[in-house]
Amino acid sequence: MTAEAPDAARRAVAAFVETFGAAPRYLVRSPGRVNLIGEHTDYNDGLCLPLAVGLELCLAFSPAEEAGALIEVFSEDREAPARVHLPPPALSASGPPGRAARAQAGWAGYVEGVVAAMGAAAGAGASRGWYGSLASDLPAGAGLSSSAALELAVARACAVTWRRDWDPVAAARLAHRAENHWVGAATGLLDQLACAASTAGHALRIDFRDLTMLPVAVPDSVVVAIVDTGTRRELVTSAYGQRRAECVRAAAGLGVASLRDLGDHLPADAADRLDPVELRRARHLVTENTRVRDVVAALARSDLARAGAVLLDGHRSLRDDFEVCGPELDAAVAACRTAPGCHGARMTGGGFAGCVLALVDAQSADAFAGAVLGDYRAATGRDGVVHLCRPVGGTSLIPVQEHLPRTTNDSMKESGQE
Numbered sequence: 001m002t003a004e005a006p007d008a009a010r011r012a013v014a015a016f017v018e019t020f021g022a023a024p025r026y027l028v029r030s031p032g033r034v035n036l037i038g039e040h041t042d043y044n045d046g047l048c049l050p051l052a053v054g055l056e057l058c059l060a061f062s063p064a065e066e067a068g069a070l071i072e073v074f075s076e077d078r079e080a081p082a083r084v085h086l087p088p089p090a091l092s093a094s095g096p097p098g099r100a101a102r103a104q105a106g107w108a109g110y111v112e113g114v115v116a117a118m119g120a121a122a123g124a125g126a127s128r129g130w131y132g133s134l135a136s137d138l139p140a141g142a143g144l145s146s147s148a149a150l151e152l153a154v155a156r157a158c159a160v161t162w163r164r165d166w167d168p169v170a171a172a173r174l175a176h177r178a179e180n181h182w183v184g185a186a187t188g189l190l191d192q193l194a195c196a197a198s199t200a201g202h203a204l205r206i207d208f209r210d211l212t213m214l215p216v217a218v219p220d221s222v223v224v225a226i227v228d229t230g231t232r233r234e235l236v237t238s239a240y241g242q243r244r245a246e247c248v249r250a251a252a253g254l255g256v257a258s259l260r261d262l263g264d265h266l267p268a269d270a271a272d273r274l275d276p277v278e279l280r281r282a283r284h285l286v287t288e289n290t291r292v293r294d295v296v297a298a299l300a301r302s303d304l305a306r307a308g309a310v311l312l313d314g315h316r317s318l319r320d321d322f323e324v325c326g327p328e329l330d331a332a333v334a335a336c337r338t339a340p341g342c343h344g345a346r347m348t349g350g351g352f353a354g355c356v357l358a359l360v361d362a363q364s365a366d367a368f369a370g371a372v373l374g375d376y377r378a379a380t381g382r383d384g385v386v387h388l389c390r391p392v393g394g395t396s397l398i399p400v401q402e403h404l405p406r407t408t409n410d411s412m413k414e415s416g417q418e
């Protein structure tokens, strides 16, 4: 089936009203992301082209009246709230504290880590607490960056409460520090930057060598279809760390600081200097950076056939050279290729499980979804879900009023609180 229109904003506000008995002062929406092309390039100083999608996490919150209070976040699908006492805990730059030293595991650990990172930046300003309720339409572990969406929503709530200017790139870097040093997931900066700094209607070309960013318009005639294969992965325990280490070894074997430094071609003697695994990893990185440039150029001239062909190349490279595909991801891409209106498709995100994306003519989107789900089911016996997306803007505050449950809205009007 295709997904319903998301309504995390309404659910977050309703949960807040139910939990705290009043309307929230603020509402943050924080999107998930897909990466159009440029996979595993972020930690290799490379290029990528993600976009934020309308599947999002929303956090309704109010600053506490008193300084020195608590940050307390309720989630719609967890019984226990995340609680962080102020002043914020210290975040060590030397690496993740051991699991035993961390007060909270799971989603609450992300909240705690971001409060620690934002708190370190805010100094004495981080004295006031806030309380909130969150709701999410982002499936966890599907490769759509539900964690980055949570991190940036919490960062935004801290910034509002502590009266800090909102700088999306700075916030993304702090959230990334929290993920690396607190949660202990050695991921790159792609997810947080895409979630924080994207603009509506555009993908975001990011150069990780210097963090320069360029919005790239995605033609109105297409949608980005996300096919959730229903398979899930746990990033912290996946082969992600192993791939990172292989890239470091490949760069060392070729005498460069990072694989980006190789430019568009492997050296002629690469096969003599690397083992076969390192050679395949390096080849993926070199060709993937070129593919990002190719897709940016193709989108600029609305050449969707070319953009789609490059996505398919990227899929083959992730499958055969970087070896992070999986049977369901591969089956979903095969189903997309023959579906109506599809220009091209690839697995997206860290790999092994989760989602594939396809560039699809907007007019054919429904027919595409029906065909893909039928073929995917026939090939794997699994039910997938298709989300038809256009690029949206990054983490932002949105008005509370229009998301209030009707009864609250009416009683607020009556009491003149509008």
Ligand code: GLA
Pocket (backbone or CB within 6 Å): 035, 038, 039, 040, 041, 042, 043, 187, 188, 189, 190, 191, 349, 350, 351
């Ligand atoms: C995960 C990581 C990102 C990036 C991608 C692969 O999503 O969190 O930093 O490395 O995998 O492109």
